[in-house]
Amino acid sequence: MNAIAPTVQLPRLEGSGRLAFHRVLLSEWTKLRSVRSTKWSLFAGFLLTIAFPVIFSFVTRSHWNSMSPSDRADRHPLDIALAGVNVAQLAVAVLGVLLISAEYSTGSIRSTFTAVPKRLPVLWAKLLDYAVVSLVLMVPAVLASFFASQAIIHSIPQLQISFTAPGVARSVLGGAVYVMLVGTFALAIGAIVRNTAGGIATFAAIFFVLPPLMFTLPTSWNNAISQYLPSEAGRQIFALHHAAHTLTPLTGGLVFVAYCAAAILIAAVLLIRRDV
Amino acid sequence: MIEARDLTKDYGSKRAVDGLSFTVQPGIVTGFLGPNGSGKSTTMRLILGLDAPTRGDVTVNGRHYREHAAPLHEVGALLEARSVHTGRSAYNHLLALAQTHGIPKRRVSEVIDIVGLHEVARKRSGQFSLGMGQRLGIAQALLGDPKTVMLDEPVNGLDPEGIHWVRNLLKGLAAEGRTVFVSSHLMTEMALTADHLIVIGRGKLIADTSVDDFVARASQKVVVVRSPELERLRVELTGPGVTFADAERGALEVHGLTAEQVGDAAAAAGIALHELTPQQASLEEAFMNLTRDELEFAAELDEVVA
Numbered sequence: 001m002n003a004i005a006p007t008v009q010l011p012r013l014e015g016s017g018r019l020a021f022h023r024v025l026l027s028e029w030t031k032l033r034s035v036r037s038t039k040w041s042l043f044a045g046f047l048l049t050i051a052f053p054v055i056f057s058f059v060t061r062s063h064w065n066s067m068s069p070s071d072r073a074d075r076h077p078l079d080i081a082l083a084g085v086n087v088a089q090l091a092v093a094v095l096g097v098l099l100i101s102a103e104y105s106t107g108s109i110r111s112t113f114t115a116v117p118k119r120l121p122v123l124w125a126k127l128l129d130y131a132v133v134s135l136v137l138m139v140p141a142v143l144a145s146f147f148a149s150q151a152i153i154h155s156i157p158q159l160q161i162s163f164t165a166p167g168v169a170r171s172v173l174g175g176a177v178y179v180m181l182v183g184t185f186a187l188a189i190g191a192i193v194r195n196t197a198g199g200i201a202t203f204a205a206i207f208f209v210l211p212p213l214m215f216t217l218p219t220s221w222n223n224a225i226s227q228y229l230p231s232e233a234g235r236q237i238f239a240l241h242h243a244a245h246t247l248t249p250l251t252g253g254l255v256f257v258a259y260c261a262a263a264i265l266i267a268a269v270l271l272i273r274r275d276v
Numbered sequence: 277m278i279e280a281r282d283l284t285k286d287y288g289s290k291r292a293v294d295g296l297s298f299t300v301q302p303g304i305v306t307g308f309l310g311p312n313g314s315g316k317s318t319t320m321r322l323i324l325g326l327d328a329p330t331r332g333d334v335t336v337n338g339r340h341y342r343e344h345a346a347p348l349h350e351v352g353a354l355l356e357a358r359s360v361h362t363g364r365s366a367y368n369h370l371l372a373l374a375q376t377h378g379i380p381k382r383r384v385s386e387v388i389d390i391v392g393l394h395e396v397a398r399k400r401s402g403q404f405s406l407g408m409g410q411r412l413g414i415a416q417a418l419l420g421d422p423k424t425v426m427l428d429e430p431v432n433g434l435d436p437e438g439i440h441w442v443r444n445l446l447k448g449l450a451a452e453g454r455t456v457f458v459s460s461h462l463m464t465e466m467a468l469t470a471d472h473l474i475v476i477g478r479g480k481l482i483a484d485t486s487v488d489d490f491v492a493r494a495s496q497k498v499v500v501v502r503s504p505e506l507e508r509l510r511v512e513l514t515g516p517g518v519t520f521a522d523a524e525r526g527a528l529e530v531h532g533l534t535a536e537q538v539g540d541a542a543a544a545a546g547i548a549l550h551e552l553t554p555q556q557a558s559l560e561e562a563f564m565n566l567t568r569d570e571l572e573f574a575a576e577l578d579e580v581v582a
Contacts, residue, residue, distance in 0.1 A: 009448060010390070010418055010421065010445075010448070010449060010452070011386060011390075012421055013349075013379065013383055013420065013421035016346075016349070016377055016378055016379045016380070016383070016420070016421075017346070017377060017378035018345045018346040018377065018378075019345060019346055019347060019348075019376055019377055020378070023375055023376050023377065023378050024376050026375045027372045027373070027375040027376045028372075030368060030371055030372040030375055031361070031364070031368075031372045034364050034365065034368035034371075034372070035361060035363045035364055036363055037363060102361060102363075103361065106358070106360065106361045106362050106363075107355075107358050107359045107360070108359055108360050108361040108364075108369070109359075110321075110326055110355050110359040111355075111359040111360065111369070111373060111416065112373075113324075113325075113326055114324050114326070114347070114348075114351075114353055114355075114359075115347065115348055115373045115376045115377070116347075116376055117324065117325045117341055117342035117344075117347050118342055275321075275326065275327040275328060276321070276326040276327065
């Protein structure tokens, strides 16, 4: 460490300005890129999105000849191409929670809110930065996984599907949009819970525990309720076929967006009202 | 300038800050003194709007902190605990804060150089020692060239060289006309640094006074007296609130009377005095004298003196 500067005069600051939203956006971007866990989570999300379809494609290709007709019928090329989305959502959700919960656990939230005492611009900037980053990362990932899996299983005519066929492009890109929305939902959860473990547990409960629990309900109830769960509604964004007791891609997407908006609204109200 | 009016904060049933009213003036160093847990950090969080007051109000440079267009130019703060993401480097931590106000990168490097963190600025701040963390906090406080500088226990964990440097820094900032508000639980530190004192205990205002007055007021009633008839003098002076202690070289230390009272009493009794000296108490003693009567406060004093 250097010796402390002998002079105690504080040099004047020139060329500075006021607080502004585009500046908070840049600040939050700096935070996002300057922590190691961020890069690893995003890299993992990107890699898993591509790796799973590639592995599934190779497995399917090598076993195709020995598969029963019913097994073959169960295989759908888009399920293979988007197999990584379900895994990537976990990495993106964990990071979404961490982006805000880590500020509370380390105390850096006090610095953040000292610089931006109105607080809400911080939440908007985090959401916007993270949505853009996850979309910029996931769109190439789903496109790569689609074309890579199609290339690997090109020898199986039954599993060939054109990107321009009805609903295919929407499903593939919908996978990226879904992961982006999951990230914003998780970030809002993190802002509400303000604790990393609690935030991740809350997310996991909503997305991974609640859906199977529904099967303990009477079938008619399950059929009526399950389609409105965040995970099930959101899934329709990247589902090609409209199954029974599911919402359409548009309705499902809107329901999931409404869940995200509600979580963000609760986060915003609490952010203003609570002490730091 | 910081102005608090009837500032009050409850956490559940516990009252952390209790009806504080004070003004922190620019151009001088104002010490914020009180035992640990007396409400200093809470008051500073209220000033920055991190916590909302239960009652009362506090403004900085004429407005609520959050209403300023460029908050970092108004107040630069070092907060009590670490307020840095442990996985982020000092440079990136300061850069992210600077960017909210469009403060240029060279300013970030500048404040890092000022506090002597240049060689470790790119390392993860979680690896910093307590002293390095304090320096980073001070760099953060200086970042926006603020009109008001507010530091919570800035010398904690600093080496003697660092402590000396902080004292000079605070005096320099005040001399430039800034408002300097610095908390401590150590009176000796405040005696060397502060011009004015705001003393609190259990969240309440105990004193709002200049350091000189504070010491003078508390030390008025300690007098060292020397006389060939010390025992007779002791009898003459005995009364309610008066205590004695043996001073060096056979002198007597009289507590509870002024030099005038001792001299008059000696003259009336025809006792010759060879010495009559009002004592300058240390700030530590002054603080204890001031708070001695507050019984509920006694337990916490041990911490302060330590």
